Amino acid sequence: MVRRHQSLLWWLALGLIWCLSCVLDHTWLRLDQRLPSWDQAEYLSSAIEHGRQLGLLSPGRWEGVEALLDLSPKIPPLSSIISGSLMAVVGQSPDDAGWILSLWHGVLLLTVANWGQCIGGRRLGLLAALFLAMAPGLAEHRVEFTLDLPLTGATTLALFMLYRWQRPGPRGGQWGQSLVAAAAIAASILIKQSALLVVALPTLWAGFQALNERKRSLQLVAGFGLAMVAILPWLQHNWITTLGGTQRAVITSAAEEGDPGLLQLESWIWYPRLLPRQMGGLVLGGGLAGWILHALKPRTRAGHPATEGLGWLAGTAVCVLLATSLSPNKDARYIAPLLPLLSLMLARGWLMLLPLGPQAWQRAISAIVLLLASVLSAVDLVKVQWSDIRREPGSPAADVITNLRERGGNGQLTVLMAASDRNLNEQTLSYLGNVDGGSIDARRLGRSKGQSALAREQAHWWILATGDQGTSRKSARRLSRAVRQDSRFERVQSWPWSKGREIELWKRKATAPEPERFDQLFIALARRMEYGPEALEAIFGAIEPWHLLDPAFDYQDRVEGWALAALESRPDDRDALWSLALINVLRNRPNQATHWFERIQNADGEDSWAHTYRLFVLIANWQTCKASWSASDQLKNLKSDQQRQVLTALRDLARTGCLDPRGPISLFSSLKPAVTTIVESIEGKSP
Numbered sequence: 001m002v003r004r005h006q007s008l009l010w011w012l013a014l015g016l017i018w019c020l021s022c023v024l025d026h027t028w029l030r031l032d033q034r035l036p037s038w039d040q041a042e043y044l045s046s047a048i049e050h051g052r053q054l055g056l057l058s059p060g061r062w063e064g065v066e067a068l069l070d071l072s073p074k075i076p077p078l079s080s081i082i083s084g085s086l087m088a089v090v091g092q093s094p095d096d097a098g099w100i101l102s103l104w105h106g107v108l109l110l111t112v113a114n115w116g117q118c119i120g121g122r123r124l125g126l127l128a129a130l131f132l133a134m135a136p137g138l139a140e141h142r143v144e145f146t147l148d149l150p151l152t153g154a155t156t157l158a159l160f161m162l163y164r165w166q167r168p169g170p171r172g173g174q175w176g177q178s179l180v181a182a183a184a185i186a187a188s189i190l191i192k193q194s195a196l197l198v199v200a201l202p203t204l205w206a207g208f209q210a211l212n213e214r215k216r217s218l219q220l221v222a223g224f225g226l227a228m229v230a231i232l233p234w235l236q237h238n239w240i241t242t243l244g245g246t247q248r249a250v251i252t253s254a255a256e257e258g259d260p261g262l263l264q265l266e267s268w269i270w271y272p273r274l275l276p277r278q279m280g281g282l283v284l285g286g287g288l289a290g291w292i293l294h295a296l297k298p299r300t301r302a303g304h305p306a307t308e309g310l311g312w313l314a315g316t317a318v319c320v321l322l323a324t325s326l327s328p329n330k331d332a333r334y335i336a337p338l339l340p341l342l343s344l345m346l347a348r349g350w351l352m353l354l355p356l357g358p359q360a361w362q363r364a365i366s367a368i369v370l371l372l373a374s375v376l377s378a379v380d381l382v383k384v385q386w387s388d389i390r391r392e393p394g395s396p397a398a399d400v401i402t403n404l405r406e407r408g409g410n411g412q413l414t415v416l417m418a419a420s421d422r423n424l425n426e427q428t429l430s431y432l433g434n435v436d437g438g439s440i441d442a443r444r445l446g447r448s449k450g451q452s453a454l455a456r457e458q459a460h461w462w463i464l465a466t467g468d469q470g471t472s473r474k475s476a477r478r479l480s481r482a483v484r485q486d487s488r489f490e491r492v493q494s495w496p497w498s499k500g501r502e503i504e505l506w507k508r509k510a511t512a513p514e515p516e517r518f519d520q521l522f523i524a525l526a527r528r529m530e531y532g533p534e535a536l537e538a539i540f541g542a543i544e545p546w547h548l549l550d551p552a553f554d555y556q557d558r559v560e561g562w563a564l565a566a567l568e569s570r571p572d573d574r575d576a577l578w579s580l581a582l583i584n585v586l587r588n589r590p591n592q593a594t595h596w597f598e599r600i601q602n603a604d605g606e607d608s609w610a611h612t613y614r615l616f617v618l619i620a621n622w623q624t625c626k627a628s629w630s631a632s633d634q635l636k637n638l639k640s641d642q643q644r645q646v647l648t649a650l651r652d653l654a655r656t657g658c659l660d661p662r663g664p665i666s667l668f669s670s671l672k673p674a675v676t677t678i679v680e681s682i683e684g685k686s687p
Contacts (some may be wrong), residue, residue, distance in 0.1 A: 008486070010097070010122045012111050021109075021133045022102050024382065025142045029095045032143070034390040034423060035397055036094050040145045041427035046101075048092060050077060051084025057092070058437045060395060069237040070588060074245030076234055078190035079150045092435045094145065101142050101149050108153040109133060111609060112340045115160045120307040120348060128340075128347035130486070131287075134377045137278030143385075146191045148333045156189035156340040159316055161185075162199070163309060164217075166206040173216050182223030186230035193246060197327060198337045201319035212581040218534070236622055237588065249331045259330040268325055271335045278335060279342055281378050287346025290353030307348055317341040394423030396495035396503050400463060401432040403493050404440055406620050408461075411617050412439045412552055415461035418480040421470030424503065429463070439535065443548040446482075447475040451545055455479070456486050458515040458549050458636055462506040465497060488512035518546045518555045523575050524581040530574070530600075532609045532642070534681040556583050572603045581613070590621035608639045615650045624657030642677055647658050649674030 036044055051069050071077065083100050090099040109129045116125030132138060141148040161181035165172055185203060188195040210216035235242070260266040276284055297530060320338045327334065350373075354366035389631025404415060413433075418428060426442040433440025442463070446455030462483050469476040483489055492504040518655045525542055528535040547553065560583055563576035570576075581596035594617050599611035611634055619628035631651035638644050655663025 004186065006122065010117075010126060013126055014109065015687060017126075017129055017133050018106050018109055021105060021142070024385070025102060025105075025139075026098060027141050028093070028385055029098045031391070033393050035393050035395065035428050036431060037422045038427045040094070041425075041431040042084075043147060044092075044094065044097060044509075045427065045431045045434060046071065046075075046080040047083035047087055047097070048431070049084070050080040051087050054081070054084060056085055056088040059439075065454070066237070066589070069234055072234065073238045073241040073588075074249075075147070075192060075570075076190040078187060079147055079192070096115045097145050098143065100144065103438050104149045104153045105133075105142050108149070108156055108340060110155045111153070111160050112343060115156075115163070116344050116347060118160075119309040119313065119344075120351075121124060124344070124347055124351060127350060128344045130374060131279070131283050131306060131377075132340055132343040134172050134283065134374065135279050135339050135343065136381055137274075137383055138336060140388075141333065143335060146333070148336045151188070151192045151195060151198075152328070152336045152340065154184070154191050155337045157339070158184035158188045158195075158199050158548070159202055162202055162206050163312055166209055166312070167309065169460055173210075173213065173219070175222075176220060177221045178216075178219035181195055182226045183230070186227040189227075189231055190211055190234065193335070194327075195337075197323040198225070198320050199297075201323055202316045205315065205319070214665070222350055229365060240620060241558070250327060253329050255328075257329075259328060262326065262328070265648075267330070270330050271321060271325060271338075274332055275342070278332070278339060279346065281382065282373055282377050282380075283346055286353060287349030287374060290349030290351065291345075294349075294352045302544060310345075310348065313341060313344060317345065324663050336570055343627045374683050394553045395421060395428075395497060397424050397429055399430060400493075400496050400505060401438070401440060401510075404433070405438060405460065407492070408440070410439065411439075412554075413461065414459075414549060414551060415440065415442050415463055416445050416455055416549075417442055417463040418444075418447065418476045418483070419463060419465035419469040419471070419503070420476065421499055424463075424465075424470060424497075432669065441551045443551065445474060445548045446479045452482055454545055455549075456483060460508045462489060462504060464504045466501065466504065467501045508672075517558075518550065519559050520553060522546075522559055522582075523579050526578040527575050529578055529582060529613070530604070530609055532612070532681060533646075537682050539582075553586075556587065559583060574600070574603070577603070581610070585613075585617070590617045593617045593619070606634065607640050607643065609643065612643060612646055612650070615647070615654070619650065619654055619657065623658070624654045627651075628654035628660060628663070642681065645670075645673045645677045 016295060035041075040100045048057060049071050050068070051057035054060070057063040068081075072080065083097070086100050086103070087097065090096045109132065112132055113125040113129040116128040120124075138149075138152070141152070161184045165177040165181045167172070167173070171342055183520065184573065185199050188199055207220055210220045210469065260270065294417045298360075317338060321335075324334055324338065350370070354369060359364070385409065404413065415426075415429070415433075417429070420426075426444045429442035431439070432438075433442065445459075463479045464483060484491075488508055489506045489512075490509050491504050492507045494502045497503050522543070528539055546555070559579050563573075563579045566573045566576040577596055577600045581593055584590075584593035584596060594614055597610045597614035597617065601608050601614065604610060608647060611630075615627050615631055616625070618630070628651055631647050631654060635644065635647055635651065637649065649667065652663050652667035652670050656667055657663070
């Protein structure tokens, strides 16, 4: 009965910590009126898109797994799937979406509290959860709709499940534990691929330990298989764009921002020096003092249960810090997954510091000290959070979208913009335009060289700013001036912004000629693929701005319908065949693209570039064995030296992926000539 009473009090205390955090967070959200900026708006829009694709948000319907995977070309989809599903319940506004973050915070607190209870008792778990709730570095993520809090919650859960499995028997090493740990690890990676920085080294550590036992070795293999089954569908569908996006987000971003390199001391102290601000100086200082006292007098303090698994917890924290420091891109938010581990270790340090002896006065002193430290830390957290509140939205973006909805109706609408600011950008406007069933997308086009005329030729709506456009790029001001001077557009509304500036909404005049569709140009571009690599750069360079003008890719449906109808009367129509092949490449439908390239090859003969494109698609679709056999057959009859060099490299690459030992040996000598051929072809004169 006493144990049940203590358990109830523990759950009530943990629930109180979460409830007080929710009160603080949602009060902050109601008072803060700023609009979601670039990243927040992008993640909110992604959640809405996934909710619509699941058929849970209007307008939307289920169109299959491939259509769902199309929505996450660079970042895994699980967080957006969860958020989009919950938005059907809590709502789509930034304040409503804050409840999704609160749920993730609840998962995180529950995980930390149970981990602490598992290794050191209820007192340790509850104190660790309290410290984590008061950590300034985590509190900011509870009110900003990014992936940092979901990532932290998922990785902490994965590490806890991994700890439970790797423990010595009989409490560890169970089949259920291994499968749950594998599922949690896969889930964390499916939230954001940077979860690998958190879970990879601890997983390898636990995996090497498992090899000493046959049963655990089997569990390791089964867990790895389960994780691959969960991750591979998304990875296979989007691995090329994921690699490109990761390279830009990590390596390119680090170079642009001037982050320190791995050989610099600053790189290794980058995150440790942030810990006082991330965890709170008082919590960090008291926890470290307890550990120092324990090191000077290493014995179990009276009233404190022994802490099991502390070595594995500390080792995991070191692994996370090491892997995060090795990443070239540095930012304070990337250390968030370390904070739950630190909260557990610091809570243990505080318990070793406090005199929890058998005497009542000792326990009273400990309670008073903890209460005082908690109050001071909480007050400090509130001061930090409250100082960051912004009472104004920062721009009239919401009014602009409301006005556009009134003028444009419920149909799909694309608005171009020259201005760009934290609170006035294409991500923020697109999110506001798609909330609650809207279909307004904002795009930034016309500031790059050669795109201004196309943007003005095709646009129906523009958002401009007077004076400073909010960006340092001179091209933004030139574009704004060009639109104002274009007789095809007229200003229909304006709103005050900041620094005496105004935001203006411009519309294409009813008397202005309608812009030409992209359909015929796309058909001509697709046909140029028959010239090989020398035409590809121009083709994709021309298609890119049109995808900004037509975010729904309606032109693809129109061209596809025309092409299929053309093939019924003329099965070898090259314009139709090349158009269908390129459409399916752009849609990331490798099986269909392979089919159309094969049709072209059969019609054009052995020297057609369609065969080379088909091999690229097969390799991208992980059908490497089929690609290697096809390339070997094609090389026997190929006459073009240019294609022979490219095909030889593709064959060797495919053999490598097919685990054929001839592949990597030959690839070393065949890759460079192929790359040189492609580069020289692209840089040469286009047909």
